[in-house]
Amino acid sequence: xxxxxxxxxxxxxxxxxxxxxxxxxxxxxxxxxxxxxxxxxxxxxxxxxxxxxxxxxxxxxxxxxxxxxxxxxxxxxxxxxxxxxxxxxxxxxxxxxxxxxxxxxxxxxxxxxxxxxxxxxxxxxxxxxxxxxxxxxxxxxxxxxxxxxxxxxxxxxxxxxxxxxxxxxxxxxxxxxxxxxxxxxxxxxxxxxxxxxxxxxxxxxxxxxxxxxxxxxxxxxxxxxxxxxxxxxxxxxxxxxxxxxxxxxxxxxxxxxxxxxxxxxxxxxxxxxxxxxxxxxxxxxxxxxxxxxxxxxxxxxxxxxxxxxxxxxxxxxxxxxxxxxxxxxxxxxxxxxxxxxxxxxxxxxxxxxxxxxxxxxxxxxxxxxxxxxxxxxxxxxxxxxxxxxxxxxxxxxxxxxxxxxxxxxxxxxxxxxxxxxxxxxxxxxxxxxxxxxxxxxxxxxxxxxxxxxxxxxxxxxxxxxxxxxxxxxxxxxxxxx
Amino acid sequence: xxxxxxxxxxxxxxxxxxxxxxxxxxxxxxxxxxxxxxxxxxxxxxxxxxxxxxxxxxxxxxxxxxxxxxxxxxxxxxxxxxxxxxxxxxxxxxxxxxxxxxxxxxxxxxxxxxxxxxxxxxxxxxxxxxxxxxxxxxxxxxxxxxxxxxxxxxxxxxxxxxxxxxxxxxxxxxxxxxxxxxxxxxxxxxxxxxxxxxxxxxxxxxxxxxxxxxxxxxxxxxxxxxxxxxxxxxxxxxxxxxxxxxxxxxxxxxxxxxxxxxxxxxxxxxxxxxxxxxxxxxxxxxxxxxxxxxxxxxxxxxxxxxxxxxxxxxxxxxxxxxxxxxxxxxxxxxxxxxxxxxxxxxxxxxxxxxxxxxxxxxxxxxxxxxxxxxxxxxxxxxxxxxxxxxxxxxxxxxxxxxxxxxxxxxxxxxxxxxxxxxxxxxxxxxxxxxxxxxxxxxxxxxxxxxxxxxxxxxxxxxxxxxxxxxxxxxxxxxxxx
Numbered sequence: 001x002x003x004x005x006x007x008x009x010x011x012x013x014x015x016x017x018x019x020x021x022x023x024x025x026x027x028x029x030x031x032x033x034x035x036x037x038x039x040x041x042x043x044x045x046x047x048x049x050x051x052x053x054x055x056x057x058x059x060x061x062x063x064x065x066x067x068x069x070x071x072x073x074x075x076x077x078x079x080x081x082x083x084x085x086x087x088x089x090x091x092x093x094x095x096x097x098x099x100x101x102x103x104x105x106x107x108x109x110x111x112x113x114x115x116x117x118x119x120x121x122x123x124x125x126x127x128x129x130x131x132x133x134x135x136x137x138x139x140x141x142x143x144x145x146x147x148x149x150x151x152x153x154x155x156x157x158x159x160x161x162x163x164x165x166x167x168x169x170x171x172x173x174x175x176x177x178x179x180x181x182x183x184x185x186x187x188x189x190x191x192x193x194x195x196x197x198x199x200x201x202x203x204x205x206x207x208x209x210x211x212x213x214x215x216x217x218x219x220x221x222x223x224x225x226x227x228x229x230x231x232x233x234x235x236x237x238x239x240x241x242x243x244x245x246x247x248x249x250x251x252x253x254x255x256x257x258x259x260x261x262x263x264x265x266x267x268x269x270x271x272x273x274x275x276x277x278x279x280x281x282x283x284x285x286x287x288x289x290x291x292x293x294x295x296x297x298x299x300x301x302x303x304x305x306x307x308x309x310x311x312x313x314x315x316x317x318x319x320x321x322x323x324x325x326x327x328x329x330x331x332x333x334x335x336x337x338x339x340x341x342x343x344x345x346x347x348x349x350x351x352x353x354x355x356x357x358x359x360x361x362x363x364x365x366x367x368x369x370x371x372x373x374x375x376x377x378x379x380x381x382x383x384x385x386x387x388x389x390x391x392x393x394x395x396x397x398x399x400x401x402x403x404x405x406x407x408x409x410x411x412x413x414x415x416x417x418x419x420x421x422x423x424x425x426x427x428x429x430x431x432x433x434x435x436x437x438x439x440x441x442x443x444x445x446x447x448x449x450x451x452x453x454x455x456x457x458x459x460x461x462x463x464x465x466x467x468x469x470x471x472x473x474x475x476x477x478x479x480x481x
Numbered sequence: 482x483x484x485x486x487x488x489x490x491x492x493x494x495x496x497x498x499x500x501x502x503x504x505x506x507x508x509x510x511x512x513x514x515x516x517x518x519x520x521x522x523x524x525x526x527x528x529x530x531x532x533x534x535x536x537x538x539x540x541x542x543x544x545x546x547x548x549x550x551x552x553x554x555x556x557x558x559x560x561x562x563x564x565x566x567x568x569x570x571x572x573x574x575x576x577x578x579x580x581x582x583x584x585x586x587x588x589x590x591x592x593x594x595x596x597x598x599x600x601x602x603x604x605x606x607x608x609x610x611x612x613x614x615x616x617x618x619x620x621x622x623x624x625x626x627x628x629x630x631x632x633x634x635x636x637x638x639x640x641x642x643x644x645x646x647x648x649x650x651x652x653x654x655x656x657x658x659x660x661x662x663x664x665x666x667x668x669x670x671x672x673x674x675x676x677x678x679x680x681x682x683x684x685x686x687x688x689x690x691x692x693x694x695x696x697x698x699x700x701x702x703x704x705x706x707x708x709x710x711x712x713x714x715x716x717x718x719x720x721x722x723x724x725x726x727x728x729x730x731x732x733x734x735x736x737x738x739x740x741x742x743x744x745x746x747x748x749x750x751x752x753x754x755x756x757x758x759x760x761x762x763x764x765x766x767x768x769x770x771x772x773x774x775x776x777x778x779x780x781x782x783x784x785x786x787x788x789x790x791x792x793x794x795x796x797x798x799x800x801x802x803x804x805x806x807x808x809x810x811x812x813x814x815x816x817x818x819x820x821x822x823x824x825x826x827x828x829x830x831x832x833x834x835x836x837x838x839x840x841x842x843x844x845x846x847x848x849x850x851x852x853x854x855x856x857x858x859x860x861x862x863x864x865x866x867x868x869x870x871x872x873x874x875x876x877x878x879x880x881x882x883x884x885x886x887x888x889x890x891x892x893x894x895x896x897x898x899x900x901x902x903x904x905x906x907x908x909x910x911x912x913x914x915x916x917x918x919x920x921x922x923x924x925x926x927x928x929x930x931x932x933x934x935x936x937x938x939x940x941x942x943x944x945x946x947x948x949x950x951x952x953x954x955x956x957x958x959x960x961x962x
Contacts, residue, residue, distance in 0.1 A: 003821060005664045030660040031796020034820045093767060093797065094683075098826040100734060101682035102707055106829050114832060118639045132634035144629035144841075148622035153613035154811030158599045179511045183486045189670065189835045196834045200706075201582035202575075222833055225681075226583055253581060286574055315512020316574065330635030330840030339515045340484060340508075345579040348587050351595060352703055353677045354670045358839030359811030360625075 003040050004048045016051050020059035028068060028079055036095050037079045039069065104221040109429060109444060116438050123468035126440025127459035128264065128413055129329055134384065136377050140328075140364075143373070147363040154359045159347040161187025161335075162362040168369040169321075169335055176296075177310040178319060180337040186347045187335055189357045191294045191322040192222075194336040197346040198255075198290065198318070199226045200353075207253040210287075212240050214416075214446030216264035217257060232446060235263075239270030242277055248287060255288045261304045262295040262412025265445045265454035269410055272305035279311045287316075294322040294334070297378045299411035300386040315339035323365055325413070326378050331361045382411075385458065388465075389415075392457035395466050399473035406455070413458040416442075419451040419476065431475060437468050484521050485529045497532050501540040509549060509560055517576050518560045520550065585702040590910060590925060597919050604949035607921025608940035609745065609894055610810055615865065617858050621809075621845070624854070628844040635840045640828040642668025642816075643843040649850040650802075650816055657777075658791040659800060661818040667828045668816050670838045672775045672803040673703070675817040678827040679736075679771060679799070680707045681834075688734040691768075693721050695897075695927030697745040698738060713927060716744075720751030723758055729768060736769045742785045743776040743893025746926045746935035750891055753786035760792045768797075775803040775815070778859045780892035781867040796820035804846055806894070807859050812842045863892075866939065869946075870896075873938035876947050880954035887936070894939040897923075900932040900957065912956060918949050 008019050027033040042060065046053045060077060063069040070080040106114070116122050160166060166182035173180045188194045195217075203209070205227030211217055213232025223230060233244040240258060248254065258278075260270035270278070282289050291308050309319040315338065322334035336346065350356065368374040392415060396406055400417070407416045425441040432439050442452025460468060489500050508514040523541065527534040541558060544550040551561040587595070597603050641647060647663035654661045669675045676698075684690065686708030692698055694713025704711055714725040721739060729735065739759075741751035751759070763770050772789050790800040796819065803815030817827065831837065849855040873896060877887055881898070888897045906922040913920050923933025941949060 003664050005662045026660070029794050031793055031798075031819075032660075032662060032665045032821050034796040034822065037820075037822055093769060093795070094820055094823050097683040097734070097769070098822055100685050100688070101680075101826075101830075102685055103681040103830045103833065105826070106833055111829065114640050117637070129636055132636060135632075135634040137633060140632065140635070141629035144625040148625035151616075151621065152618060153616040154621070154809035155610055155613060156598070156810045159595050179507070179513075181486045181513060183484050184513045189839070192833075193835045199582075200584040202578040204581050204583055207581070220833060225833075253578070288574065288578070312512060313510055314574070315515040317512075328635035328840075329637045329836065332835065332837065332839045338512075339518075339575055340513050341515065341518055341579055342575050345582075345586070348592065349582070349584045352584065352587055352673075352701060352706075354674045354813065354835075355810065356813065358670070358813045358842045359809075360841045360845060361839045364841060 004045060008049050008051065016049075017055050017059040017062075020045075020049070020051075020056065021062055024059070024063060025068065033079050034094055035079050035081045038075070039077050039079065041076065103225045106221060107219065107444065109426075109441065110219060112429075112433075113438060113440065116433065122433070122436050122438045123464045123471075124438045124456075124459050125465070125468050125472065126438070126454045126456050128325075128440075128454075128456055129459050130325070130381075131459050131461065133461070134381060135328060139368070139373055139377060143364050143367050147360070147367050150367075151359075151363055157187075157356045157359055157362065159351045159356070160185065160343070161356060162359065162366060164370070165362050165366040166335075168366055169337075172369060173319075173337065176307055178307060178337065180319075184340050184343050185335055185337040186343050186350065187333065187357050187362060188350065189332040189334070189354070190324050190329070191292060191320050191334045192220075193350075194318075194320045194334060194346075195220075195222055195290075195292075197336070197349050199223050199228060201345050201349045202342065203228050203253060203255065207255070208251065209255050209257050210245070210248055211257040212259065212263060212266075214265055214442065214449050214452070215257070216259065216445060218446060219444040235266065235268060237268060239263075239268060239274040240278065242274070242281060245278065245281055245287075248285065250285065255290055256282060257290045257292065258308070259292045259295070260308060261293055262298060262409055262414070264295070264412070265414050265440070265442070265452075266416040267407045267409030267412055267414045269304050275305055275308050276311065279308050279316070283314060283316055289317045290320065291317050292320045294320065294325050295412040296321070297326040298382065298385060298413070300382060300389065301410065304411065309337075315342075318342065326381065327365075327368070327374065331358075331365060333357060333361045333365050385411075385413075388457045388462065391462055392455070392465060392469075395469045396455075399470050403473065403476055413456045415455040415457065417453045417455050419453070422451055423476065425450055425453075428475070432472060435471055435475060437472055437475075439472075485526060487530075489530050489532065497530075498536050498540040498543075501526075501530070501532075501537065502543055505540070505544060506549065514560050515575055516560050516562045519556070520558050520560065522557065584706045587702060588700065588925065590907075590922065591700060593910075593914075594919060594921065597914065603914070603917050603919045604945045604952075605919045605937075605940050606946070606949050606953065607919065607935045607937050609806075609921075609935075609937055610940050611806070611862075612940050612942065614942070615862060616809060620849070620854055620858060624845050624848050628841070628848050631848075632840075632844055638668075638837045638840055638843065640832045640837070641666065641824070642837060643840065643847060645851070646843050646847040647816075649847055650818075653850060654800075654818065657788055659788060659818065661800075665821045665824050666816055666818040667824050667831065668814065668838055668843060669831065670813040670815070670835070671805050671810070672773060672801050672815045673701075674831075675799075675801045675815060675827075676701075676703055676771075676773075678817070678830050680704050680709060682826050682830045683823065684709045684734060684736065688736070689732065690736050690738050691726070691729055692738040693740065693744060693747075695746055695923065695930050695933070696738070697740065697926060699927060700925040716747065716749060718749060720744075720749060720755040721759065723755070723762060726759065726762055726768075729766065731766065736771055737763060738771045738773065739789070740773045740776070741789060742774055743779060743890055743895070745776070745893075746895050746921070746923070746933075747897040748888045748890030748893055748895045749897075750785050756786055756789050757792065760789050760797075764795060764797055770798045771801065772798050773801045775801065775806050776893040777802070778807040779863065779866060779894070781863060781870065782891065785892065790818075796823075799823065807862065808846075808849070808855065812839075812846060814838060814842045814846050866892075866894075869938045869943065872943055873936070873946060873950075876950045877936075880951050884954065884957055894937045896936040896938065898934045898936050900934070903932055904957065906931055906934075909956070913953060916952055916956060918953055918956075920953075 318338035442449035799819035923930035
């Protein structure tokens with residue numbers, strides 16, 4: 001987070017340490033840093049403001065002497081609680097509030113990742129996002145020009161989302177043999193929001209969500225915050241284990257969550273046979289399925305098997321898709337389709353929490369689908385992503401042959417790396433960060449996956465990927481982690 | 482909701498009633514209408530499909546005879562639970578789920594309003610949205626062309642939102658004497674999302690939210706779904722009553738929510754004096770304030786007093802703004818600013834539920850602010866909106882002089898109408914709907930406001946507004962409601 005969002009003015013008459021004092025006083029006086037706030041470390045202030053640590057130290061000492069700041073061993077320097085009379089009345093006003101809400105904070109490693117993803121100096125070895133080099137600039141430029149001419153108003157959209165976009169998505173789904181209609185499809189702000197709506201609208205604290213282990217969902221606190229239990233089921237290389245699924249008890253409120261194509265984080269794709277068996281078993285057990293298929297279009301040699309939803313004649317499956325992975329996450333656009341009463345319920349909630357998704361994004365994606373440009377874009381993307389995967393596997397072969405094994409994905413973004421020797425993933429994460437590498441440790445996705453890393457070949461520049469993986473291998477080989 | 486999303490094919494050899502049967506069978510077989518679903522009324526099917534009701538009746542009777550549908554007196558026709566063996570196993574599968582989630586459904590009147598807002602045949606007399614005629618088409622066209630040239634990737638944004646947009650918003654806030662920095666400002670998908678983040682992140686089921694009565698917030702189930710109590714405080718024509726505020730108990734977790742400018746639904750603006758007194762009282766009581774200022778820019782003769790946030794040196798106020806009211810709701814873009822630890826907490830939650838707002842919308846608004854075009858747009862909008870208010874007040878004078886009184890807003894969208902005689906607002910709502918008028922009854926905003934209507938002069942075409950208000954006055958005068 002950019003807590004230090006100012007720079008020092010070297011043309012000013014006042015000395016640098018006085019400017020620092022004034023800025024911090026402003027922050028406190030404006031209530032931006034209320035009492036109890038931990039202020040940034042001396043090191044980071046010195047880095048960001050480009051002054052000696054001694055200058056920072058002088059300024060902080062003066063503020064401490066004035067009673068505005070308090071230093072305590074081990075917990076850093078904080079805005080003082082009870083010393084500045086002007087501020088005394090709001091002391092720690094918000095602290096209980098920020099600890100009170102229902103929603104749990106993100107896991108601390110995820111918070112770190114979210115922050116460092118915007119630090120240009122680190123190489124991101126696990127980021128689940130297309131590299132900026134894949135951004136179809138000309139295509140988007142044409143699209144924006146075209147929708148600018150077309151749009152005549154940007155009011156609130158219908159509760160289910162822009163109608164012409166829903167029609168286009170139904171045509172897209174028909175290619176996958178899914179019979180959806182505009183009335184049974186809801187536009188959402190990315191696949192994640194579909195999951196949030198399900199957590200708010202269909203499940204509660206007596207519910208259990210069964211899912212693959214490892215799974216992307218374990219890295220979020222989304223369902224847990226609503227008190228919904230997550231139970232991981234083991235996978236093999238054809239997908240989720242049917243034996244484990246068979247043992248799921250017939251309690252009143254449970255769902256199965258699965259990412260059948262190029263699973264996050266393992267890269268595994270569920271076979272056609274497993275899909276059919278899984279559907280039959282769930283139908284027999286009356287176990288609803290949430291099928292998260294956001295990576296589907298990113299296949300390499302041949303398309304993955306049809307969605308489980310294509311087998312569904314009973315309204316058992318809620319099917320989620322997104323444009324974040326194959327086009328651009330910044331559009332924040334996805335969809336969910338399923339039985340109408342379920343979709344109506346989710347639409348009503350979406351209407352309560354954000355009144356719908358950006359119309360600009362909806363019109364842009366509508367245009368890309370209607371013109372066929374989306375399909376051409378994805379076609380060319382597949383080849384480029386395959387080239388990256390190939391290089392990534394060569395690099396792994398070169399540097400990790402003796403120290404790890406890995407999966408060979410047939411699409412998507414991820415390689416699941418298994419280290420041969422145990423490590424402390426926490427120490428590896430921070431040591432790597434000190435060495436300019438941002439990792440996605442396996443235990444984010446499965447607490448027991450203590451020897452795994454999610455490697456993404458989609459994001460980092462190829463030379464960075466090579467440098468980064470080389471450095472990572474050296475760290476693992478030479479450091480005592 | 483567009484449950485009937487097909488049309489009959491009059492060129493087909495099969496008779497119309499057979500087509501209807503096939504379509505309904507498809508809906509059931511695909512799981513879009515699971516067992517227990519109430520199917521649309523014969524009247525609406527006949528309207529939408531443009532066939533005689535007798536044709537619909539014949540088709541439905543055949544489906545009932547087949548055991549696919551069930552008719553019961555008083556509750557309409559539903560998809561049968563236990564008669565079609567293929568469907569038997571998924572009977573009512575989802576019904577318990579859609580009743581299970583934490584989030585309560587919207588109020589039924591709100592659901593009706595949300596649906597009828599997309600029916601072109603009705604005149605919307607209460608819609609809180611600018612008329613499509615105010616959409617700045619050329620400006621948006623230029624903006625979209627310009628950002629198309631500028632954007633080089635659309636990845637996930639920083640947790641707080643697009644940095645250059647946050648910088649522009651800080652400049653905008655400085656004009657209002659609010660000292661915000663990019664680190665203390667979070668971009669959200671409209672003002673409503675800011676409230677949702679607060680309900681998830683800062684409050685819980687032991688919290689109480691105090692607010693004006695009537696208030697827009699009473700029409701939502703947002704806070705109530707999290708178990709947060711809403712307590713209305715009376716208003717006078719200067720704003721919320723200080724006497725009532727004085728009596729708020731000093732419990733651990735409470736907040737004040739206020740819309741000080743052109744309040745929704747009363748149109749009242751809090752005076753400068755009341756703002757200062759309110760702030761002093763809240764500071765003394767250590768009562769945090771949520772200031773919802775989304776209508777601020779829409780003033781007529783002179784700008785409203787500075788925000789309460791401008792008085793805030795203690796970090797007591799969270800300040801919410803939006804581009805939905807002054808520009809276009811379809812952008813789904815707003816912001817919230819306050820103490821950094823609070824904003825960080827809300828940003829972390831936003832990141833968990835939708836990974837940020839549409840980058841397209843963020844870049845578009847950035848461009849509009851940075852070029853100054855937003856300010857020019859709002860300037861010209863004010864005059865046009867004032868002209869509408871003037872006409873609206875003339876129409877009210879003409880038709881409602883004997884039967885109601887009303888507020889005279891100095892900005893914003895709303896006139897708060899008080900009928901002189903008691904009515905059943907529920908019956909008025911449905912009678913008006915039968916007569917092609919969509920109303921926002923006062924009791925949505927205050928259960929006791931049983932003689933009030935929220936009238937908006939912002940949305941309907943002026944001739945429609947005149948026709949609609951005339952018809953409404955006639956209804957009130959002649960019908961026994």
